[in-house]
Amino acid sequence: MRALVIGGGIIGASCAALLAERGAEVRVVDAGAPRFGTSLRNAGHIVVSHSIPFAAPGMVRAGIRSLITSDGAFALSSRPGRGTLPWLIGFARKCTTANVEALQPGLDLLLHRSAELISADTEIVRTKHGLWQVFTSSTERASHEAEHLRAHGVQVREVPVEELRGEPGLTQRAVAAIELVEDFGVDPEQLWMRMRARSQARGAIWEDGVELDLRDQDADVVVVAAGAWSPATVRSLGVDLPIRAAKGYSVSIPGIEHMPTRPMLLMDQRTALNPLGDRLRLSARYEITGPDDRAIVAHRIAALIERAREVVDIPRDVADVQPWTGVRPASIDGAPYIGFLPQRSATPVLVATGHGMIGTALAAGTADLVTRLAFGDDVDEREARLSPARLLA
Numbered sequence: 001m002r003a004l005v006i007g008g009g010i011i012g013a014s015c016a017a018l019l020a021e022r023g024a025e026v027r028v029v030d031a032g033a034p035r036f037g038t039s040l041r042n043a044g045h046i047v048v049s050h051s052i053p054f055a056a057p058g059m060v061r062a063g064i065r066s067l068i069t070s071d072g073a074f075a076l077s078s079r080p081g082r083g084t085l086p087w088l089i090g091f092a093r094k095c096t097t098a099n100v101e102a103l104q105p106g107l108d109l110l111l112h113r114s115a116e117l118i119s120a121d122t123e124i125v126r127t128k129h130g131l132w133q134v135f136t137s138s139t140e141r142a143s144h145e146a147e148h149l150r151a152h153g154v155q156v157r158e159v160p161v162e163e164l165r166g167e168p169g170l171t172q173r174a175v176a177a178i179e180l181v182e183d184f185g186v187d188p189e190q191l192w193m194r195m196r197a198r199s200q201a202r203g204a205i206w207e208d209g210v211e212l213d214l215r216d217q218d219a220d221v222v223v224v225a226a227g228a229w230s231p232a233t234v235r236s237l238g239v240d241l242p243i244r245a246a247k248g249y250s251v252s253i254p255g256i257e258h259m260p261t262r263p264m265l266l267m268d269q270r271t272a273l274n275p276l277g278d279r280l281r282l283s284a285r286y287e288i289t290g291p292d293d294r295a296i297v298a299h300r301i302a303a304l305i306e307r308a309r310e311v312v313d314i315p316r317d318v319a320d321v322q323p324w325t326g327v328r329p330a331s332i333d334g335a336p337y338i339g340f341l342p343q344r345s346a347t348p349v350l351v352a353t354g355h356g357m358i359g360t361a362l363a364a365g366t367a368d369l370v371t372r373l374a375f376g377d378d379v380d381e382r383e384a385r386l387s388p389a390r391l392l393a
């Protein structure tokens with residue numbers, strides 16, 4: 001089996017590793033900078049708990065509230081690109097219980113498989129402790145969130161106040177926390193490097209700065225893992241993949257005296273946090289924009305740090321915070337498209353894209369599914385529902 005993987009982010013790298021380990025002859029091509037890099041400096045949360053697709057009841061109201069808030073978590077850039085309005089309308093229509101019921105079982109399966117595959121690889125460094133959702137507004141909000149997550153089958157533990165107070169680096173403003181027991185943190189760049197190295201150890205060839213025409217490829221299968229650029233990549237096949245770019249920011253702060261021991265979601269600040277060695281990574285924002293918009297807006301960086309400071313002890317005079325942006329590939333129904341496209345070229349084309357907020361968490365599970373599809377194995381009906389065929393239904 002000769003597999004050509006288009007895109008060398010975390011999805012492409014993971015697919016390359018698992019395909020090569022199954023015995024495929026793998027070639028990975030990446031268009032290179034300035035597109036490359038979304039998978040490297042994100043929050044690194046492996047959120048097994050996040051199986052509810054992003055398009056779910058309540059999201060439209062939350063999105064509108066955020067749009068009218070200054071520096072809200074969800075935003076529209078001044079140049080969101082053509083096709084954004086129909087995408088937004090389509091997304092709003094998908095915020096239904098039926099969408100959650102259709103897609104959550106497959107996401108749950110893939111997230112658990114990912115966590116298993118990551119944990120089985122002892123070269124991948126992961127946090128020892130589970131992820132906390134931390135609240136500053138009220139303890140009731142924490143209890144309500146715990147109840148909501150339990151109703152969706154998520155394993156949740158309410159954190160006793162004395163344990164919360166014992167966690168290094170948290171300020172007195174943190175009033176409650178719940179632990180998502182199965183979730184953990186990784187350094188996303190280390191995960192990516194490990195997956196690439198695993199593929200190379202099995203002979204995969206990586207080429208940078210290469211863009212190919214999908215209609216004319218000499219391979220047994222093409223896997224498109226081109227992130228936010230996937231729609232442009234498959235357009236020559238006459239396929240219209242509804243994906244928008246959702247830009248997010250991160251900073252990696254040195255000099256934290258009392259480093260938290262675990263990944264966290266600061267729920268009232270809409271900010272993710274992850275202790276990575278001697279730096280604290282913070283990330284936030286979901287701004288619909290064009291895929292090539294990686295601009296770093298200085299006041300957003302300042303606001304990100306200031307919001308986190310409400311909950312975590314961050315020194316006032318921090319320098320060298322390493323600001324960064326990446327663009328999430330956001331699908332129209334909040335779940336990735338993983339499966340074959342209708343065949344319009346000599347070589348069958350599989351897509352593995354649209355992972356939105358949880359591409360790092362879903363990467364290994366996605367690669368496992370892609371490998372089984374490429375080799376013609378039967379797949380579970382819940383996984384089959386993640387196929388792009390659902391766009392035609």
Ligand SMILES: Cc1cc2nc3c(=O)[nH]c(=O)nc-3n(C[C@H](O)[C@H](O)[C@H](O)COP(=O)(O)OP(=O)(O)OC[C@H]3O[C@@H](n4cnc5c(N)ncnc54)[C@H](O)[C@@H]3O)c2cc1C
Nearest residue numbers: 007009010011031039042043044045227248358359360361
């Ligand atoms: C601020 C922020 C925080 C995040 N936090 C988390 C988190 O905590 N946990 C989590 O699970 N996820 C998180 N994410 C989401 C995660 O980063 C993405 O879902 C994931 O990186 C998408 O990976 P990808 O491989 O699909 O895309 P990418 O990493 O964008 O890779 C796509 C690759 O395709 C290449 N390419 C594009 N077009 C072509 C072409 N025509 N030919 C060849 N190559 C091409 C590009 O150069 C690029 O390297 C976060 C994202 C952001 C922005």
